[in-house]
Amino acid sequence: MGVDYYEILKVKRDATDDDLRKAYKRLAMRWHPDKNPDIKTVAEAKFKQISEAFEVLSDGQKRAIYDQFGEEGLKEVSSDSGFSGGEQRFNQRNAEDIFSEVFNRMHLNPRMKSASFNSRPRNGRSSTHSVFSGSNSLNGSPRNEGSSLGLRRAPPIENKLPCTLEEFYNGAIRKMKISRNVVGPGGKIITVDEVLTINIKPGWKKGTRVTFPEKGNEQVGLIAADLIFIIDEKPHEVFKRDGNDLVTTQKVTLTEALTGCILSIPMLNSKALTIPCTEIIFPEYEKIIPNEGMPIAKEPGKSGNLRIKFEVMFPIELSTEQRATIKKVLNGGGSP
Template structure:
């Protein structure tokens, strides 16, 4: 069949007129070259393809021919001497002439995305309407982003997780009515993400007249942990031990954020503010899969508040 216009417009073959208009509205704004200044040529080609698809399947006669004969039916010559024509009715013969993307967009939105030379132009999101006489311009602005926080505990940020967020927003139908739309958005939390990481869903905000819907932005927040404190890619643990353990040695038992039992034998003499570092037991590094930060154990040595004469004598005898 050649180009699959239904696929281009992201609708099914049984799509209603309202579904076709809604999809065209969304895709035409998304792929407007002024919204894609870094990939303008590719966006222009996509924009024209979307317009052609809408031109065909929004027109009952063109859609019928396309459904029966495919693209070749639309492109068949109007002149019978050049071969068979498709879609003829009585003495009249159907002839398909693709409309300009400019005209289709202008008819739909009431504004023209092209500049005076017939090429895509103007600043981002600026469309120039067709006018007679005085020149005027309409600016299609984008609403400010809507931000929401997602609170994650350290275990989720360590191992990664999947969050499903149900959103409700207002969308405009082709006839101008406002209706509520509900959707489930999935957020894949990557191991190692930090507080402040943003996940953006473009144009998932409310739709308003003459305004591009806002982006919906989810911002990762970090819940406090009862054992570990995160410092960048490192994890910090504060461990209290007695003076006897600091001098004679001890064993530290920790449960890691992914549920492993970590046993650490301390044989060094531990002084106040002493730190013990274990490589590759910190947080995963999101941009370097397989790598982790450090686990840092900071010791707080508890000194006795008083000693008996016998204890003092014993200490002196031991340390000379």
């Protein structure tokens, strides 16, 4: 059948028009792009999908075709039926028109059947009123904080989510179980458990914000708060992160610093990186290994650098003979 419009609206296949309208209002209020500026691209796609589902199922003719032939059947309907086929059959303007029509009816005089949020004043310029904007309601009176539905939004709830460098390096999926109050039948407050999924992308950094719209506690007459997780970084035993670079400090003996050594560094992907050091390691020397740092989230396939700093371990004491030998070698083979 392709797209399941019933599943999108979370209704049964025998849903009534009233069921469809209630489901659409609830989901449209939640996913309208104006309400989700932090995830606007995702919200726009979801909002279009919800509006398309409602547009089809609330129309008896289209719903009958969809129930019998599915989404492909709708594509075959001629433009004379009011529903054009092809991939361009639905767009953001359609979604906004549906939204305006459904919610506009809630503020009009009962004797009026319908109206549009789009009005054309005498000067010829059109204006659009959104239930999420700071403009006045249709009757011209000042709006309360929140939407023209008269609802206020609870302030967002923020929580830190500590993550390891391994999770930032490889990516990870975190499951967060939450308990929240929701408004049940008859306005009764009930507690439900939910599991939220956070997909940590390789290259994410401390301070990244993940928003779950309206996942806070619900209250009658109040829009539930957004639940926001702020990504934090746990300390690591081997590495520190500096932007997209990984920095580590390796201990070497004085002999290794002067004559060379081979390092074996355990990396964040559980593999060991073998690095030969043939150069002389002097104070504040730093060895750079390109592309072995953190993945760069905005540039897939690219990584920062691995920067190796050194701590040279000097001997506590030397014998007279050892001192003489070292002096002879450092003086180019002359007499000690």
